Amino acid sequence: MNAEIDRQLHHRTIRAFTTQEIPATTIDTLVDVARHTATSEFLQAFSVISITDPQLKTAIAQISKQPYVANNGHLFIFIADQHRNAIIGAEMNQPENKVGGANKFLAALADATLAVQNTVVAAESMGLGAVVLGSILNDAQQIIDLLHLPELTFPVLGLAIGYPDQEPQYKPRLPKKFMHFENGYQLPEPIVPQLKAYDAEVHDYYDLREANRRVDTFTNQVKRSLLNVPEKRAQLLTILHQQGFLIEDDH
Structure with a gap:
């Protein structure tokens, strides 16, 4: 047992943050931690968007149906991103690609998810609290529109961080x-x-x-x-197709 393991074993989701501003250097450090996350094939197929516009934060909070998303702290949106690699290929005279296939989408999804977890661990080590937001997928298309996400990108998770203003109990885990x-x-x-x-x-x-x-x-x-699929989440496969993902590799 060491301090880092103890911290992770006692992880708590924090949904209430103080008004204390997070220094820009701290945000930069967290972004650097995300950038240094393990990545499939070293393709680094994810991107991170910091949401600093208050109106945009409010809109995302409304999508998430979580008012605390707009209150204090800092909001990241992690993106599965094969768009950048497709552009690199095109600029290097390789216009055809298979980055929309299931293999590359799952790689980008894993890259983004791993980056979120690394960022959470780093944030907690700095005395910050965090809440991971799968709820941004309540309206994935609106997130795509709000953030001007191009083809071959997809919002995976949000992450709100800040100085904790609560001490929730530890939630028990499955045996x-x-x-x-x-x-x-x-x-x-x-x-x-x-x-x-x-x-x-x-x-x-x-x-x-x-x-x-x-x-x-x-x-x-x-x-x-088991049967609870919010209306707009039922559209996720269609939206993924529209973004150029999960296209059969032989097409």
């Missing part, structure tokens, strides 16, 4: 036996009865965090999520 296997997938079944103690732990977590609101269990959350 290891449901997530870590050896030499193959070995999920213990039946699952639900074996999750009874974990459900109780999650129920207590929500009860303590939000005593005046509905409490919940993990298995109930999973059950509800």
Whole structure:
């Protein structure tokens, strides 16, 4: 055990930030951390956009349905980006490419996601809190329009950081036996009865965090999520195609 592992084992999502301004040097450092993330084939197929325009932050907060996105702190949007590599190829007299295929999209998606996590770890080591925002995909097309994203790019995750103005409890995680296997997938079944103690732990977590609101269990959350696809998220595949992604490699 060391300080870094202890920090990661006690990670908490922070959704409330103080009004303390984050120095520009800190933002630059975090961007440098993102830039130095491991990357598939060294293609560095992601980009990071800092959102500094208050009106733009408000618009993204409305898409996310998370008001805290517009309040204080700093907002990053991480982009899967094969556009840059396509342009490089065209300028080097290689106009044809397969960067819209599933292989290259998944590589760009992984690059962007890894960069987000590296940035979170770095931010927390500097005394900042962070919240990762998958909710920007509530309206991916509007994000694309707001940020003027070209073909062969796609918004993956948002990341809001700032100085914490809350101390939330640690959210309990699934027991290891449901997530870590050896030499193959070995999920213990039946699952639900074996999750009874974990459900109780999650129920207590929500009860303590939000005593005046509905409490919940993990298995109930999973059950509800199985058919829950917000209307505009159902359009994601179409939008990916419009952005030039997930095009069959032999087309």
